[in-house]
Amino acid sequence: MGIKAKDLITMEQLSVEEIENILQTAREMKNVLKRDIKKIPTLRGKAIINLFYEASTRTRTSFELAGKYMSADVINISTSTSSVVKGESLKDTGLTLEMMGADIVVIRHSMAGAPQMLGKYLKARVINAGDGFHEHPTQALLDMMTIKEHLGELKGIKVAIIGDILHSRVARSNIHGLTKMGAQVWLCGPPTLIPHGLEKLGVKVTYDINEALQDAQVVMMLRIQLERQKAGLFPTLREYSQLFGLNRERLQLAAKDCLVLHPGPMNRGIEISGEVADGLHSVINEQVTHGVAVRMALLYLMLGQKEEW
Amino acid sequence: MKYILKGGLVIDPRSGLEQVLDLLIENGRIVEMSPELQEKNVESIDVTGKIVAPGFIDLHVHLREPGGEAHETILTGCQAAVAGGFTTITAMPNTKPCADNEGVVELIKARAEKAGLSKVLPLGTVSKGQQGQEIAEIGSLYRAGAVGISDDGEPVTNSEVMRRALEYCKLFDIPVISHSEDHYLTAEGLMHEGYWSTVLGLKGIPPQAEEIMVARDILLAELTGGRLHLAHLSTAGSVELLRFAKERGIKVTAEVTPHHLCLTDEEVKTYDTSTKVSPPLRSPEHLTAVRQALKEGVIECVATDHAPWASEDKEQEFAKAPNGISGLETAVPMCWDALVVSGLMKPRELIARFTTGPAKILTLDRGYLAPGAVADITVIDPDLKKKVVAKDFYSKGKNSPVDGKTYQGWPVMTIVDGKIVMEDGKVKEGR
Numbered sequence: 001m002g003i004k005a006k007d008l009i010t011m012e013q014l015s016v017e018e019i020e021n022i023l024q025t026a027r028e029m030k031n032v033l034k035r036d037i038k039k040i041p042t043l044r045g046k047a048i049i050n051l052f053y054e055a056s057t058r059t060r061t062s063f064e065l066a067g068k069y070m071s072a073d074v075i076n077i078s079t080s081t082s083s084v085v086k087g088e089s090l091k092d093t094g095l096t097l098e099m100m101g102a103d104i105v106v107i108r109h110s111m112a113g114a115p116q117m118l119g120k121y122l123k124a125r126v127i128n129a130g131d132g133f134h135e136h137p138t139q140a141l142l143d144m145m146t147i148k149e150h151l152g153e154l155k156g157i158k159v160a161i162i163g164d165i166l167h168s169r170v171a172r173s174n175i176h177g178l179t180k181m182g183a184q185v186w187l188c189g190p191p192t193l194i195p196h197g198l199e200k201l202g203v204k205v206t207y208d209i210n211e212a213l214q215d216a217q218v219v220m221m222l223r224i225q226l227e228r229q230k231a232g233l234f235p236t237l238r239e240y241s242q243l244f245g246l247n248r249e250r251l252q253l254a255a256k257d258c259l260v261l262h263p264g265p266m267n268r269g270i271e272i273s274g275e276v277a278d279g280l281h282s283v284i285n286e287q288v289t290h291g292v293a294v295r296m297a298l299l300y301l302m303l304g305q306k307e308e309w
Numbered sequence: 310m311k312y313i314l315k316g317g318l319v320i321d322p323r324s325g326l327e328q329v330l331d332l333l334i335e336n337g338r339i340v341e342m343s344p345e346l347q348e349k350n351v352e353s354i355d356v357t358g359k360i361v362a363p364g365f366i367d368l369h370v371h372l373r374e375p376g377g378e379a380h381e382t383i384l385t386g387c388q389a390a391v392a393g394g395f396t397t398i399t400a401m402p403n404t405k406p407c408a409d410n411e412g413v414v415e416l417i418k419a420r421a422e423k424a425g426l427s428k429v430l431p432l433g434t435v436s437k438g439q440q441g442q443e444i445a446e447i448g449s450l451y452r453a454g455a456v457g458i459s460d461d462g463e464p465v466t467n468s469e470v471m472r473r474a475l476e477y478c479k480l481f482d483i484p485v486i487s488h489s490e491d492h493y494l495t496a497e498g499l500m501h502e503g504y505w506s507t508v509l510g511l512k513g514i515p516p517q518a519e520e521i522m523v524a525r526d527i528l529l530a531e532l533t534g535g536r537l538h539l540a541h542l543s544t545a546g547s548v549e550l551l552r553f554a555k556e557r558g559i560k561v562t563a564e565v566t567p568h569h570l571c572l573t574d575e576e577v578k579t580y581d582t583s584t585k586v587s588p589p590l591r592s593p594e595h596l597t598a599v600r601q602a603l604k605e606g607v608i609e610c611v612a613t614d615h616a617p618w619a620s621e622d623k624e625q626e627f628a629k630a631p632n633g634i635s636g637l638e639t640a641v642p643m644c645w646d647a648l649v650v651s652g653l654m655k656p657r658e659l660i661a662r663f664t665t666g667p668a669k670i671l672t673l674d675r676g677y678l679a680p681g682a683v684a685d686i687t688v689i690d691p692d693l694k695k696k697v698v699a700k701d702f703y704s705k706g707k708n709s710p711v712d713g714k715t716y717q718g719w720p721v722m723t724i725v726d727g728k729i730v731m732e733d734g735k736v737k738e739g740r
Contacts, residue, residue: 114626117624132628134509134510135510169510197507201508
């Protein structure tokens with residue numbers, strides 16, 4: 001079983017079975033990563049293009065390595081050095097890449113909906129590597145893999161996602177994924193960064209970080225961007241940190257064996273103290289490894305067998 | 310040219326007439342209306358089973374010319390208008406250059422005359438260059454033929470400028486048409502703020518962004534005694550404010566678009582850029598409120614806010630695509646299906662919102678059927694079910710969120726000055 005739809009755009013679109021299948025496959029891929037020679041021939045002759053309209057270290061590199069570890073040809077396009085600078089549209093850029101033989105286009109874009117649009121124009125499969133404030137499905141999958149590896153399952157666990165929910169694609173993808181798998185999701189942040197209607201998604205919302213942290217088995221901190229402060233959504237980084245930053249004292253409210261996650265890049269000392277980021281509960285570095293495994297699994301599932309749409 | 314329009318159900322909201330009658334049309338006017346008209350050697354056109362209504366009027370059309378000919382020209386816009394059953398449309402002044410001077414107004418009039426399809430009434434801008442700073446030469450615009458003024462597309466943010474415009478327009482007894490939007494609240498907003506904006510990760514526009522300006526403009530209309538017309542009203546709160554204003558006797562009128570009457574913000578979930586419009590498609594409770602207000606006549610008219618865009622502009626990322634819906638060719642079936650077929654409104658009520666409603670707002674001597682009246686007529690087939698095919702639009706703008714949807718109740722004939730300019734959806738040569 002692969003991915004039912006042509007494109008992987010959201011966690012919302014995935015069924016429980018699809019998610020379990022991806023995570024199972026990712027566990028097998030992780031074994032490949034542990035080998036001395038990290039190369040399997042699975043995707044030989046396949047072309048993967050990373051089309052990144054936004055800066056990225058983790059996501060882009062892990063997609064690239066995931067493809068290369070499986071012997072695919074991987075090309076990276078950063079739009080700042082492409083014809084996008086000359087004003088080429090997303091549609092034309094996508095069609096151009098497809099005509100060169102791309103089997104999968106991985107797209108990162110600052111605007112929500114761009115991957116959907118690209119998928120509509122291309123016959124090649126499209127993977128969303130993060131679109132605006134919408135979704136970042138591979139991040140949610142690697143988070144879920146990390147949690148599952150430590151806690152065994154997702155069902156019934158309390159996950160607190162803390163920070164700028166409004167502008168977070170990581171939060172949205174995790175909300176869809178985790179609630180689907182039966183986790184109890186709590187969202188916490190200042191009211192100015194909590195959007196309307198979240199309760200309809202089956203989550204709990206609180207402005208009180210202590211309530212969110214209480215007995216949480218997973219604490220997921222989100223990156224806060226300075227530009228949000230400039231937009232007047234909170235007064236200063238100092239005040240934000242005091243109200244919503246995770247430090248050692250606060251973490252004691254959480255479950256004894258809780259996990260601390262962060263999608264990166266971190267603002268140490270702002271949303272998370274260095275002590276916690278490097279502490280016993282932190283699985284932030286494992287998340288990065290799982291990112292490669294999950295992306296290998298997806299590329300394999302989406303390119304491994306011949307399918308028609 | 311002389312002919313008889315035979316056997317149709319004539320519905321004239323002004324007189325309350327609703328009866329099967331034959332219309333004798335000669336030299337661009339209705340000569341006679343009576344049952345079973347017999348005239349020797351006169352051609353007769355059978356419209357049995359159809360509704361014969363006064364020519365529909367659309368108060369809110371962007372014709373794009375001059376300056377935006379890639380999106381629409383006056384000719385293609387007029388073709389779209391008569392294809393959609395409209396005999397009179399206004400031309401919004403936000404062209405390039407904008408209609409802040411009589412030259413542009415004259416140009417629009419002349420080219421519309423040459424097209425010879427629907428009648429086109431130009432609107433002028435409120436402010437010079439639509440900058441919202443100083444009022445335009447409204448007197449010159451009026452003398453050149455502008456029937457109202459609007460900075461549509463941009464709100465008049467400066468309350469003092471809006472006040473003076475409302476006051477000054479009393480000289481000519483023309484309305485100031487308000488595009489009600491608080492710029493600070495809508496900044497970078499892409500859709501209605503609510504559940505769907507949250508799920509889709511698109512920045513939301515709260516209803517209050519409209520309502521704050523609606524409230525302000527109502528208060529300024531009260532202060533000045535000027536005539537205010539509210540464009541594309543879209544929220545339940547705006548409807549409440551409108552009711553309040555009317556109870557106070559303030560001179561305010563309003564329009565609502567077919568898309569705000571028929572579509573909700575859920576349509577945006579595919580990121581189809583043809584659903585991107587200002588004001589944005591709202592959640593269901595707002596749709597219910599504007600429908601009710603239209604039924605009661607609190608909102609006097611339906612206006613399309615026809616905003617055509619070339620495909621290259623709409624085939625972009627959602628955030629980059631411009632706002633607007635190509636609406637002229639789908640307005641009547643959308644409204645007929647959602648409001649009349651559903652049983653919410655009587656045919657006569659909806660026809661009034663397309664005829665007497667807009668005519669009253671602009672104090673036009675149009676929008677009725679009577680012996681001696683100009684023969685501007687819209688014939689509707691209330692039973693015809695048809696699918697919308699946007700690629701076949703006469704408009705250059707194929708940006709329709711209802712492409713592929715099927716509606717019941719279509720205009721099948723448009724008559725302007727006695728000349729049949731559209732039949733069965735096909736536009737004929739001009740007058």
